[in-house]
Amino acid sequence: MICINSDGLPEMAQAIRFRQATSPLKASCQQCSLSNLCLPLAVQDNDLDSLEDIVQQGRMYDRGEHIFDQSTPFRSCFAVKSGSVKTSIITEGGEEQVTGFFMPGELVGLDSMSGEFYACTAKALERTSVCEFPIEKLEELTGKLPDLQHHMYRLMSQEIQNSHQLAMLLSKNTAEERIAALLLSLSSRFQRRRMSPTNFSLPMARNDIANFLGLAVETVSRVFTRFQNQGLIRARGREVELLDVEALQLVTREFSRQNCQH
Amino acid sequence: MICINSDGLPEMAQAIRFRQATSPLKASCQQCSLSNLCLPLAVQDNDLDSLEDIVQQGRMYDRGEHIFDQSTPFRSCFAVKSGSVKTSIITEGGEEQVTGFFMPGELVGLDSMSGEFYACTAKALERTSVCEFPIEKLEELTGKLPDLQHHMYRLMSQEIQNSHQLAMLLSKNTAEERIAALLLSLSSRFQRRRMSPTNFSLPMARNDIANFLGLAVETVSRVFTRFQNQGLIRARGREVELLDVEALQLVTREFSRQNCQH
DNA sequence: CGCAGACTTGACCGCGCTCAATGCGAGTGG
DNA sequence: CCACTCGCATTGAGCGCGGTCAAGTCTGCG
Numbered sequence: 001m002i003c004i005n006s007d008g009l010p011e012m013a014q015a016i017r018f019r020q021a022t023s024p025l026k027a028s029c030q031q032c033s034l035s036n037l038c039l040p041l042a043v044q045d046n047d048l049d050s051l052e053d054i055v056q057q058g059r060m061y062d063r064g065e066h067i068f069d070q071s072t073p074f075r076s077c078f079a080v081k082s083g084s085v086k087t088s089i090i091t092e093g094g095e096e097q098v099t100g101f102f103m104p105g106e107l108v109g110l111d112s113m114s115g116e117f118y119a120c121t122a123k124a125l126e127r128t129s130v131c132e133f134p135i136e137k138l139e140e141l142t143g144k145l146p147d148l149q150h151h152m153y154r155l156m157s158q159e160i161q162n163s164h165q166l167a168m169l170l171s172k173n174t175a176e177e178r179i180a181a182l183l184l185s186l187s188s189r190f191q192r193r194r195m196s197p198t199n200f201s202l203p204m205a206r207n208d209i210a211n212f213l214g215l216a217v218e219t220v221s222r223v224f225t226r227f228q229n230q231g232l233i234r235a236r237g238r239e240v241e242l243l244d245v246e247a248l249q250l251v252t253r254e255f256s257r258q259n260c261q262h
Numbered sequence: 263m264i265c266i267n268s269d270g271l272p273e274m275a276q277a278i279r280f281r282q283a284t285s286p287l288k289a290s291c292q293q294c295s296l297s298n299l300c301l302p303l304a305v306q307d308n309d310l311d312s313l314e315d316i317v318q319q320g321r322m323y324d325r326g327e328h329i330f331d332q333s334t335p336f337r338s339c340f341a342v343k344s345g346s347v348k349t350s351i352i353t354e355g356g357e358e359q360v361t362g363f364f365m366p367g368e369l370v371g372l373d374s375m376s377g378e379f380y381a382c383t384a385k386a387l388e389r390t391s392v393c394e395f396p397i398e399k400l401e402e403l404t405g406k407l408p409d410l411q412h413h414m415y416r417l418m419s420q421e422i423q424n425s426h427q428l429a430m431l432l433s434k435n436t437a438e439e440r441i442a443a444l445l446l447s448l449s450s451r452f453q454r455r456r457m458s459p460t461n462f463s464l465p466m467a468r469n470d471i472a473n474f475l476g477l478a479v480e481t482v483s484r485v486f487t488r489f490q491n492q493g494l495i496r497a498r499g500r501e502v503e504l505l506d507v508e509a510l511q512l513v514t515r516e517f518s519r520q521n522c523q524h
Numbered sequence: 525c526g527c528a529g530a531c532t533t534g535a536c537c538g539c540g541c542t543c544a545a546t547g548c549g550a551g552t553g554g
Numbered sequence: 555c556c557a558c559t560c561g562c563a564t565t566g567a568g569c570g571c572g573g574t575c576a577a578g579t580c581t582g583c584g
Contacts, residue, residue, distance in 0.1 A: 224532090486563095530582100
């Protein structure tokens with residue numbers, strides 16, 4: 001009845017191979033290229049050891065694999081190391097609502113700290129590796145390191161804000177505005193990682209974009225081609241090039257502008 | 263330009279009186295009737311003193327008064343003691359998006375812990391009193407009391423979940439489903455406070471409901487009367503009586519049921 | 525080469541927004 | 555006490571954005 005993972009079988013063989021290779025090794029935050037984005041960002045160099053002590057190098061996940069779902073007991077938060085993750089809530093009826101996309105350096109699972117099970121389902125959008133922070137140890141550590149605690153509060157607070165922004169987008173903005181906003185959000189997140197902010201490939205399918213933004217797939221498609229015809233972007237499949245960032249920013253604010261003149 | 267406070271004058275006299283009576287006194291969580299809902303819920307009896315040490319009894323706010331807005335430097339979280347509060351994001355263009363309603367025992371400001379200023383504007387929906395938790399002291403205290411820290415994580419996590427639920431409501435559900443969901447949410451929150459879950463008065467105006475749920479006021483009105491005609495509720499102004507809770511629950515799930523048969 | 529899944533495009537229609545008028549209750553002043 | 559006003563809520567008429575349904579196209583992969 002609930003058929004979430006509709007992906008192929010042949011990936012399993014690969015998964016097992018990698019699982020053995022990288023299983024429960026201790027991670028090295030010191031050498032990680034994401035140390036200026038991820039949790040280490042908040043801890044002093046001399047405390048980095050204690051963070052490394054609790055981190056577990058997670059395994060690799062193939063495209064479509066679940067990192068956890070709503071029936072998994074909540075034990076850990078996960079930092080995306082490479083690849084990307086989508087989280088979604090799946091209702092009793094099997095309806096899915098995508099709640100977020102997570103890129104390298106971002107922390108998944110903050111919405112699950114209030115219950116026994118994860119509050120959402122996390123699925124790898126591509127070949128993805130994660131670092132695992134067992135929550136008990138993490139809480140213990142944040143009790144000792146005020147800076148880390150502060151950072152956790154910041155991250156969770158930011159997550160609330162993001163979600164509010166999404167709610168705003170969903171309740172007030174047109175399809176074009178929502179999609180422009182998403183493209184710009186992705187753009188700035190690529191930029192944070194020192195990648196091109198105008199030339200990237202979408203980690204998620206049109207379907208996920210549509211679900212996330214509360215639209216039909218067809219509408220997403222139409223807006224993409226409309227943007228392309230207007231010269232705002234160039235898109236072929238998941239490859240996207242932002243040709244006119246300022247115009248896109250204008251689109252996201254179009255709503256406000258139109259409704260303020262009277 | 264931004265004309266938010268449109269309420270009457272005569273309340274001012276009263277406000278001043280109350281302000282003097284209860285101003286920056288130390289609050290007593292021990293005697294507070296909300297101690298089983300609010301932060302004290304998470305601390306041992308013998309640690310309650312340290313929590314009381316940092317709490318400040320806030321002043322009274324009249325209907326429509328701002329507790330803080332997006333230009334206020336972030337310093338504290340606030341627990342609603344009596345009355346009720348609405349939070350909203352106000353964009354550059356003056357557009358408002360209501361992000362939440364807060365009732366006694368609930369904590370306002372968790373979305374603001376990641377920036378220098380509050381991330382939203384908090385407005386009293388009626389005569390309201392709050393307790394103030396200065397954030398620096400609160401963080402210091404949560405570093406010492408693991409239970410309290412754990413509770414903060416829970417609260418923030420819950421806030422994320424709530425917001426995701428809202429996003430889901432906004433992107434997938436019809437007007438009727440959204441309003442049924444809101445009524446049931448309010449109902450259960452009144453019940454938590456040992457008040458009637460079927461007979462209460464809405465703290466917010468139709469306008470706020472509409473904004474929160476991403477609808478037009480007119481739609482809210484129409485759905486209310488439709489529900490009334492169907493015998494689900496009885497509503498006159500802000501007074502609401504839920505006549506058929508089970509039917510309302512069915513309405514919220516109607517969507518899922520309809521879309522699962524094929 | 526052929527198939528499956530993802531994406532695109534087109535035609536149609538309905539929910540909910542908009543605009544506009546009316547109803548209603550509370551506070552105000554004559 | 556009634557008439558007036560101002561916010562707020564309700565009700566009705568019409569229409570547009572975006573959803574739905576149905577083909578058609580593209581792409582990767584065995």
